[in-house]
Amino acid sequence: MLQLTGKNVAVLGAGRSGRAAAALATHCGATVTVYDTRKVEGAVQADLELARATVADLVVVSPGIETRGDFVQAFAEGSGELWGEVELAWRCYDGIVIGITGTNGKTTTTELVNELVLAAGRSCAPCGNYGVPLSEIVLQDAIPEVVALELSSFQLETTVDFAPDAIVWLNFSPDHMDRYQSVAEYREAKLRIFEKATAETPIIVRDGEELGSVLGKRIDFTAEEGAIPIKATRLRGLHNAENLNAAVLVVTELFGVPEKDALAEYQPPAHRGEFIREVNGVEYLNDSKATNLHALESALRSQSQPTYLIAGGKQKGLDYEPLISLLGEKVEEAIFFGEIGTDLAALFSKIIPTTAVETLSEAVTLAHKKAQPGSVVLLSPGTSSFDQFRGYEDRGDAFRMAVQALT
Numbered sequence: 046m047l048q049l050t051g052k053n054v055a056v057l058g059a060g061r062s063g064r065a066a067a068a069l070a071t072h073c074g075a076t077v078t079v080y081d082t083r084k085v086e087g088a089v090q091a092d093l094e095l096a097r098a099t100v101a102d103l104v105v106v107s108p109g110i111e112t113r114g115d116f117v118q119a120f121a122e123g124s125g126e127l128w129g130e131v132e133l134a135w136r137c138y139d140g141i142v143i144g145i146t147g148t149n150g151k152t153t154t155t156e157l158v159n160e161l162v163l164a165a166g167r168s169c170a171p172c173g174n175y176g177v178p179l180s181e182i183v184l185q186d187a188i189p190e191v192v193a194l195e196l197s198s199f200q201l202e203t204t205v206d207f208a209p210d211a212i213v214w215l216n217f218s219p220d221h222m223d224r225y226q227s228v229a230e231y232r233e234a235k236l237r238i239f240e241k242a243t244a245e246t247p248i249i250v251r252d253g254e255e256l257g258s259v260l261g262k263r264i265d266f267t268a269e270e271g272a273i274p275i276k277a278t279r280l281r282g283l284h285n286a287e288n289l290n291a292a293v294l295v296v297t298e299l300f301g302v303p304e305k306d307a308l309a310e311y312q313p314p315a316h317r318g319e320f321i322r323e324v325n326g327v328e329y330l331n332d333s334k335a336t337n338l339h340a341l342e343s344a345l346r347s348q349s350q351p352t353y354l355i356a357g358g359k360q361k362g363l364d365y366e367p368l369i370s371l372l373g374e375k376v377e378e379a380i381f382f383g384e385i386g387t388d389l390a391a392l393f394s395k396i397i398p399t400t401a402v403e404t405l406s407e408a409v410t411l412a413h414k415k416a417q418p419g420s421v422v423l424l425s426p427g428t429s430s431f432d433q434f435r436g437y438e439d440r441g442d443a444f445r446m447a448v449q450a451l452t
Contacts, residue, residue, distance in 0.1 A: 047136045050074030058107025059088035065180035066130040096120045108199035129203025134179035146196040147215025149340040150288045157292035158193040164307040165300040198234035208241035212248045218339030247298040266290040278308045282347030316441035326418030329448045332425040333441030341427035345375045351420040355408045357381040359432040380408045384432035409447040
């Protein structure tokens with residue numbers, strides 16, 4: 046366990062990640078103060094003046110706080126090292142770390158890796174961007190032998206010596222342009238996962254992905270049938286075939302080839318191409334997790350039936366122009382909602398019938414009127430949800446409720 050006795054640690058952010066990091070740093074012997082820009086119980090409300098006056102041996106940043114922003118940099122000015130919660134927790138964990146990143150598919154792949162490791166007879170926990178901070182796992186009474194660690198670009202920004210035992214790189218496409226100044230900056234954050242890799246580190250990479258001169262034992266995956274056929278699971282779609290093969294390959298490298306029925310009982314996570322119900326011969330699919338263009342593209346390419354698309358949400362500054370031809374190929378009609386709805390309806394009206402509405406509920410009602418038997422109504426927003434919802438889960442739940450109410 047990392048020794049921080051006699052050290053002053055400033056934890057920035059009082060959310061779940063920050064609280065977990067504070068608990069772990071305290072367990073390691075540090076004197077810990079949690080700071081937040083908001084008034085939160087258990088934290089000091091800090092402004093830039095207080096931040097600049099604070100001197101800490103270590104500053105630990107929660108992933109939701111912009112690393113290069115004034116708040117973090119003000120704390121860093123007179124302090125020692127700057128780490129993220131993942132870096133802190135990793136230094137306290139002695140087991141095997143499987144690091145999983147990419148723009149899309151991380152959560153599904155993380156769950157699949159966890160299930161396959163368990164099937165191989167090892168204890169495992171899915172964590173990280175998955176929703177459970179690694180710091181919480183490290184503080185458990187029974188610490189798992191392996192962690193399937195989902196990693197966002199925000200978490201990777203603040204790694205220093207972090208070196209996972211195996212790496213899964215699923216894909217890359219532009220995202221989070223409301224936080225990064227360029228696609229290159231976003232990509233640079235993602236690529237930090239490889240910084241401490243050695244020539245022997247297994248790196249499982251989507252075929253065709255260009256990574257530059259990173260070290261590692263590269264093993265490519267595709268959507269083609271692998272050791273576990275997708276039909277032997279409850280997963281569907283080409284993107285999930287890729288996620289499945291990536292998970293199988295990394296577990297095979299570490300623990301051997303899994304049994305073909307190892308995922309027979311696995312239930313895919315909600316909001317990721319989730320089948321809700323069939324109404325009057327029309328299937329309704331909840332892909333609310335599609336918060337960027339690559340996820341929307343993957344969802345559309347996976348459809349083989351006539352598709353009525355529901356999309357829209359927050360304006361993130363993404364360029365939707367490259368999707369015009371794909372929508373023309375796959376979509377019968379599109380209904381757009383939210384902050385970006387009117388703009389998207391205007392853009393895609395060049396090639397398909399479109400309608401802009403205010404709310405998701407209105408979009409479901411309209412899709413129900415328009416969709417023909419044998420078709421699919423697909424919620425795949427292509428952007429984040431924070432204009433009208435607390436998150437993609439809240440948006441997906443609202444879609445499910447609206448579909449369940451249809452008659």
